[in-house]
Amino acid sequence: VISQICADALGLPLQKFRLKCADTAITPDAGKTSASRQTFVTGKAAEKAGRALREKILRFANVSDRATIALDGFSIFIREGDATRRVDLSELKAKGQGKPYAVYGYGAQIAELEVDLKLGTVRLIRITAAHDVGKAINPVLVEGQIEGGIAQGIGMALMEEYIPGRTENLHDYLIPTIGDVPPVEHILVEVPDPEGPFGAKGLGEHVLIPTAPAILNAVRHATGVLVTKVPATPSRILAAIRDKEARR
Secondary structure (H helix, E strand, C coil), X not given: CHHHHHHHHHCCCHHHCCXXXXXXXXXXXXXXXXXXXXXXXXXXXXXXXHHHHHHHHHHHHCCCCCCEEEEECCEEEEEECCEEEEEECCCCCCCCCCCCCCCCCCEEEEXXXXXXXXXXXXXXEEEEEEEECCCCCCHHHHHHHHHHHHHHHHHHHHHCCCCCCCCCCCCCCCCCCHHHCCCEEEEEECCCCCCCHHHXXXXXXXXXXXXXXXXXXXXXXXXXXXXXXXXXCHHHHHHHHHHHHHCC
């Protein structure tokens, strides 16, 4: 996806790009980390940052680079000749954090399943997943990301539980296989985000997050019992069913 974004931005075909992982044979030499480089390297970064900020302030005030800048309280004063421009900073965050989370992803999932009321086992039939991706730069990869996240969510919901001394290998610590993942219906909600590259949003955690709640809600709909601890193993589902029957 990164290569695709770069190709689109540069205006060249994706086939002209080769994605190279970290390789000391081609990575530019940055030298070693040592004390004598601090002033030169970090100092230059600070100089560039200061110059860039000054340039933005002067451009905002519509003055030349001959203007002077002064800071008093929550105000910046830009003076050029007899003219003075004041910029109010009082509405800025005190810690200078700004808006660290510029965009949010949204998603919804529905799980269709069957529960064996005698054994407590769950058979997944289908999962429908609708996710807001901004703009799907590569729809095939987006669908793969959705399926991978759902597979992880299935493990969280029904299988994966670390018990010290008992589930310390993949024979005892179960993870989903292809046979455990049901057909997945993808619904890509595309509303381009102005802050994203070509309108795209990320699609990571918010595929995994709703899967377990969707499965547990479907278990509750099928059995009438609420399992509040994951994974919802057969023993936990049976215990919840028997507890409900005992309270009748």
